[in-house]
Amino acid sequence: MGFRFRVLKQDPVDAWLAETFPQQDLLRAEMTAELRRCPVLLTDPPNKSYFGHVVELAIGLALCDQSPYPPLFHCLDPGLTTRLLTMAGYQPTIAGAAGYSAARRSGPAVRPAHLFTAASRLANVRILLNEFDRHYSDAAPCTRYVLEQYPHLLHGHPRQTYQTRHAFRIVWSSYSSGFHDALRTYGPATAQLPLLDGHRHADFLLGTTVLEVKSGRLDENHYLDELIRQILTYALLAHHDGHHVTHVAVYATRYQRLLRYRLDELTNQLAGNPIDLTATGAELAALIRSEPRRRSAA
Template identity: 85%
Template sequence: MGLRFRVLRQDPVDAWFAETFPQQDLLRAEIAAELGRCPVLLTDPPNKSYFGHVVELAIGLALCDQSPYPRLFHCLGPGIATRLLTMAGYQPTVAGAGAGAGAAGYDARRRSDPVVHPAHLFTAASRLAHVRILLNKFDRHDCDAVPNTRYVLEQYPHLLHGLPRETYQTRRAFRAVWSSYCGGFHGALRSYGPATTQLSLLNGHRHADFLLGTTVLELKSGRLDEDRYLDELIRQILTYALLAHHDGHHVTHVAVYATRYQRLLRYRLDELTNQLAGNPIDLTAAGAELTALIRNQPRRRSAA
């Protein structure tokens, strides 16, 4: 009776993944072996979630040619948004300069400085991380998240800076990750193609960290030393790739950049899904099935 009760309560998406891709343990073992090939960065930030946001945002700012994360910047006044974009190496285009200090002006900025000082990039990314955390709180309560976040930050600008001790320790951990990232990972990710950050999928039901050309990339800055972490990672990359395919994006590969383990793993999507399924998979049909199941779940609030 207990087993039957658990089966009846199993999430339909979980059941679909287990049935469609029964060979996921093969990929889990492969990823675990790959992560063990390089020295682990012994970073220990005080707030791992905040640190993860900072690393992701810094990489997004470094990869994109046009100013990324518009939803975050719309939570800020034009002055601070412009300063952060300038620190990250973005300058106005001719059209953007004509828009003055308004939102269109900083939305239209493009990268002019290919090499940005890590301290400047950290400052921009850490400020945006605090914006994202606040914005996500409003999102979870079904509020008008962007105007509410902007109002709170106007009233309490100190929220952009965080706690001094936390910021200092996070900066120290960031230096280690950034030194590793600049040792070859930046060039590899740039080679995949133009970067899109926080790719909205299925009308905002899910968000992928990055779409680089035709590669869906998941970024992980934390631990991946247990099966449950790897199982979640595999589920994420498959979900994002199938939904991106369903949404009309040309996706040929999925990739994982595990910053703590200094590893970048990339797989052909069709070969990977065939391997995990144990037989050829129709990506269009699989994407449609997964889409239908996710649409029937309670909606997750949009990510920043």
Template identity: 85%
Template sequence: MIARYGDLPQDPVSAWFAETFPHQDLLRTRIAANLHRCPVMLTDPPNKSYFGHVVELAIGLALCDQSPYPRLLHCLDPGLATRLLTMADYQATVASAASHDTVRRSDRALRPAHLFTAASRLAHVRILLNEFDRHYSDAVARTRHVLEQYPHLLHGRPNETYQTRRAFRTVWSSYSSGFHSAFRSYGPATAQVSLLDGHRHADFLLGTTVLEVKSGRLDENHYLDELIRQILTYALLAHHDGHHVTHVAVYATRYQRLLRYRLDELTNQLAGNLIDLTATGAELAALIRNQPRRRFAA
């Protein structure tokens, strides 16, 4: 007899979320109503996954004071890595320094066209690195070797790049209208935050706010359920790892909306009772550690 989908047992982490936070539907309804009132941005990039990478990486390059995404940059020739950071307006902190590890963001105004070029190159690196990460422990070395042999992989298909650039211009115009200033006001930015020894990775930690960037659709319940679980996971694990986290936020670029919640108030509401963040984070961490290890997502 074949089991129906609804009869299949939940994995331990999903079951824990359902039991610990039984009122997630309240947040889902709230987010859906909020986004429903927002004008949807009319962008249609040919490769939505690639586009999402480009947007996230460009935001990281624009926000971080020090060189972000070191793992991606180490997949490149040091000279090329430094050139990409220079395009994104990072400057060496020492006149003779040649390493991309010794740069800091300059005070110059952001240049969207240059940011796109740097972010799009790094997006191709990330996609290749993620493929190697699924199978090899030396993924960085393998990625670097392949890119040395086939440097054209950094450029992608011309037509896809052109259409992605057009969509990026639209998103970046919206981002520059106030979201960048809001993010900077939250505090110093760290991109691709490794949590629980690399079991999970949050898009950003801005001061005491964990931020998730979403470039795709959020118009169906399963998208919102996944989003809610993501932000709760990242916030609880960040707290467990010793980060001082007070808020969790979502930047929905397609809807031109920033949603931000106090972590303690949110978890209490979704649980229906007072939540001990330290104990709850430790429970979740233990469950995730007992799962098969996910490969690193750059």
């Protein structure tokens, strides 16, 4: 019997990051120590990917002053968009206006149950939109048509939604205990920041801080290694795109920790020597542009 072995090639971007920043194990060790400082939230949602979408979207709806996530809301009719935004604490800025573009935050007090409803609906839109985006160039019209024909898809599976709501209550209680106020001090929030013409998307830009939200496990090295690659990539691309970025941060909801690092100090430490952020960001951008594009609708 013959055996064939397939050699798995390392992703070129991952290989470049490993070569450019060979001291990433220092940050991994620091993160590991920080994540052990607080009790881990005991949440066990049935679909961890869906739960992650819900938490991220809820945080975006809570942080942004102007209605976020246009690719998602543009898949919904104006009436439903207005209802969801109202539940999330937004109101039209023009009397009688309806829809996405006219909504701004009306006040800080939003009921968590209402916020969960809005975020969970948008999570289902995002999942459907991303699925179409993998196969079609006109993902948004396809998503809108399917939701018009099958509106029940917005609600998801009842049991999954119920169990996700329970896990969300636990996380949101922790988030509201001080993390929301801390994130607000970083500056105005932009959610789902497109980078390099949409080749990558950062969860948030808060003032001059690029923020990544993680709702899942970070108790093994490969989870942390992936996270470190993400924050380095997003921060360098944001700098390359002309955003004034001074810090990178991670909000690990499960571990109740908010970690924040100065970008220049972090990159110099992980590189082992001072680096030029502009030149390094341009090199990374060129490498990503040379690869097949990762399509992501939202």
